[in-house]
Amino acid sequence: MLKFKELSIRYKLTLIMLLSSSIVLLFSSTAFMINDLISIQRAMENDIEVQTNMTAVSISFRVHFDDVEQTTNLLNALSEHNSIVLAQVYKYPETTVFASYQRPSATTLQLIAPHQEHNLVSSVKYLQFSKPLYSPNQDYLGDLVLLADRQPFYDRIKIYTSIALIIIIISAFMAFLLSSRLQHIITAPILKLAKMAQRVSIEKNYALRIDPSPSKDEITFLFNGFNDMLSAIQERDKKLAQHNEHLERTVTNRTAELKKLNLKLTYQAYHDALTNLPNRALFIKRAEQAINHAEQNNEILAMLFIDLDRFKFINDTLGHAAGDRLLQEVSKRLLACTRLPEDTVARLGGDEFTLLLRDIKEPSNAAIVAEYIIKSLTNPLCFHDQELYITPSIGISIFPKDGRDVGTLMKNADAGMYMAKRQGRNNYRFYVHSANAASAARLNMENKLRQALEFEEFEVWYQPRFDIRKGIVVGAEALVRWRSPEFSLVPPAQFIPLAEDTGLIIPIGEWVLRTACQENQRWQRAGEPPLHVSVNLSARQFIQEDLLITIEQIVSDLNMDPHRLELELTESLIMPNAEDTLETLKALKRLGMQLSVDDFGTGYSSLSYLKRFPIDTLKIDQSFIRDLNHDSDDSTLVTAIIAMAQKLRLTVVAEGVETREQLSLLSRYECDYAQGYLCGKPMPATEFRQFLEKPLNLKSLMEDVR
Incomplete structure (x- = not known):
């Protein structure tokens, strides 16, 4: 191997360029690989986080309604992501798994951290991310945990290492250029993505999108994943906005309805429903x-x-x-x-x-x-x-x-x-101050009156009625008396109006009717004309729906001849609601009772009812009899009433006869019957029976006047 000094400049330059380019390429490749691996690592982390968030959004509603099947189906959809090997849902407060998904090819897996750890947790082999689940009302439901395999990451390391070595060996002379180019290819999209993420973060505009790369590498996948994440967030915000709008509309409508209802209820609480007056x-x-x-x-x-x-x-x-x-x-x-x-x-x-x-x-x-x-x-x-x-x-x-x-x-x-x-x-x-004492006394009398029936304090007295022509007793009028331990003998004028006001007149009247009919049975004697008994009916009694049934039951129980029972009615009682009154009177006549009009001449001026109603007897009020022998008007009225009654085939009873002169005039006017203190005062039942043993000689009284 030649020494460096002995080499030519070309080789030296070549060697220097090669060495420089190799070193640059080595470092560049290393930097690229490290940078890319970091990006891949981040992409995996972002991907698992995005998948966790998206899955959490889609399954929260199912978990809220305990829909295990739908939750499991949604988790199974994660099979499309190769990195996801395990997904589990834990529902609060239970500690067991509510629903789960595990890649079939994976062996038995366990979480690398508790599911309550809501952060990214990594180990040598796996990445774990946990996300809390909330109901639409933001109530905590549980946790979603995703476990991702890091093996793809290690595979990438091997690939990039091999590529780097090949590039160093084969393309050392292009290291500088290639490294620059690679730097641009790798960092530019990431920078673009970062800027877009920053813009989205600042503007909160999830409608923005990053233009996809024409390549099909990991950067493209990252771009697509980023765009998908924005789409999911945008769709979620759209649904939330619609839901909030609907909720606001509902709340507004309900609030208006509640205000309207509250006003109505307040009005009803303080006003009378019938008259709309304050209550x-x-x-x-x-x-x-x-x-x-x-x-x-x-x-x-x-x-x-x-x-x-x-x-x-x-x-x-x-x-x-x-x-x-x-x-x-x-x-x-x-x-x-x-x-x-x-x-x-x-x-x-x-x-x-x-x-x-x-x-x-x-x-x-x-x-x-x-x-x-x-x-x-x-x-x-x-x-x-x-x-x-x-x-x-x-x-x-x-x-x-x-x-x-x-x-x-x-x-x-x-x-x-x-x-x-x-x-x-x-x-x-x-x-005035004395009024309170009177009110207290009235209340006390009302309480005692309610107890009088129970304690048998009422009595029925009888006032005889005479046939003026024959001079004999033909019957009696039954009159109620109240013998109170506290008030002694109470006059009817004091307690009858009170009984009318309180409704007690109904049971009292029924008791009087039954008692009078029982007593009438005792008066009858073989071989002698029957004696009748006359009983007053109050207005409250007359309008009772069971009036006919009550009277018929009493007559039937006592086996009494109904013709001996005379029912007295006032003009003011029978005139209102005349049609119903007519039907009731006809029904009473069908039962066999006699009907008389009490206090005739003091009520309604209309006489048409005498023709329409099945009346048997008119009782002339004592106010016309009192001054009969002194007042020509009274005399005229009495003669007119008697004449009219005769034309209508009605009998006449004169009430309040107290003098012989009155009796004589009534006889001259051809009045049928007389009743009053001259003929006999009202008396208890025992005294009346004694009176029947030795009755008054009415003819002798009239002869004395003549």
């Missing part, structure tokens, strides 16, 4: 606000408690439709009597209304409003071609004189209302 809760709330304002400004308030007279009778007789229509009309008329929005009209329930008058100058102004209300309700309401009349009873309490809180003012106004009812109804009364 008790809203009235109390407004009253409390008004009281606070009045205290601060030294003002006077008035609270009116309004109860509709005879509303229950109208509601029970004509039905709830008529009652509801009446309440709606009353509400409109009450509103017309107030200063809105300063005053408040409320419906507490049933036929009870309250009115709050703010800043009245003096209590007399409340009386003016009460009179206006009474006047406004005077006009009748038409319902199905029938006129309905309603009157109010109004109680008034004044702030601060009658109370300084809502409860006290309402209680005292209610007490004033009961005073108005007791004093004739259709009027108003201011609260």
Whole structure:
């Protein structure tokens, strides 16, 4: 081997160039190989990370719904990636594998780090990347772990080493040029990719794409993978945007619906459904606000408690439709009597209304409003071609004189209302202290009345009825009495209206009917004319659906002749809802009962019902009999009633006969029957049976007058 100095310059230059180029090529090849291997390593890491992220996005929904089969199918799709040898899904809080995929050619594999390690972990043979899974509501579901084989990486090392050696041996003289070229070929695409990644990171624009390389090398795969990753992210963001838009739209709509529903529920919570007036809760709330304002400004308030007279009778007789229509009309008329929005009209329930008058100058102004209300309700309401009349009873309490809180003012106004009812109804009364005592007494009597049936405190008394022509007893009217341990013998005028208001008149009336029929059976004697018994029917009884069944059952149980039972009805009872009344009366007649009209002449002026209804008897009210021998008008009316009844083939009973002169006139007018203190006062059953043993000689009384 020649020494270097002995070589020619050409060889030296050649040797130097060769050595230089070889060294440059060696270093360049080495640098290229190292750089490329680093890029490959990064590409593998990025690839496994991208695959993990994309797979996590696609399986989260399935894991959320425990869909093992679909999750496994999605994992099996990783078979298209040669580097992926193992994929496992762990669902929180379980520690076992929820779903997995393992390349068939791979041997038994194990993770190189816990699945909770959410970072890239590498070993000599494998790369591992773990990704947490979240539900659409961002609830933690578990983890996805991918394991990639690094063998392709080592294969690349061998290939590049061989290529580098061949290039060094064969192309040493082109090392410099080739190294420069290789540097450009390798680094330029990576730099392009890096710049694109930086731009995407800054602009957050996942619609950008890097132009693919015409070659089919790893750089092209990396470009394609990068573009695929951007496409996946863009698609994910698009779906998220659509989902968010839909969610926002749904939230907006639901919020609007909830606001609307909340307003509706709030309105319903504070208003009466039938009349749309404020209810008790809203009235109390407004009253409390008004009281606070009045205290601060030294003002006077008035609270009116309004109860509709005879509303229950109208509601029970004509039905709830008529009652509801009446309440709606009353509400409109009450509103017309107030200063809105300063005053408040409320419906507490049933036929009870309250009115709050703010800043009245003096209590007399409340009386003016009460009179206006009474006047406004005077006009009748038409319902199905029938006129309905309603009157109010109004109680008034004044702030601060009658109370300084809502409860006290309402209680005292209610007490004033009961005073108005007791004093004739259709009027108003201011609260006075004694009203509370009266209300307490009424409540006590109501409680005792409820116990009276159970404790057998009621009695049936009987007032005899005489045949004026024959002068003999033909029967008696049954009258209920209440012998209370606390109140002694309570007059009917005190407890009958209370029983009507509370509905207790229904069981009381049934008991009276059964008791009177039982007693009537004891009066009958062989060989003598039968004695009848007359029983009053209340309005509440008459409209009961089981009235006919009840009466028929009582008569059947006692084996009583129904012709001996007379049922007394008032004109005010039978006139409303005349068609239904007619059917009921016909049914009673078919059962064999006698029907009479009590207090005739004091109710409806129309006489057409006498022709239509199957009435047997008219009972002339005692108000016409009282001054019969002193008042020519009463005499004229009584003779007219008797004459009319005779023409209609009806019998007549004169009530309240107390003097012989009255009896004599009635005999002259050819009245059929007489009933009153002259003939006999109401008496207990035992006394009446004794009375039947020695009856009064009615003819002798009339002869004495003559």
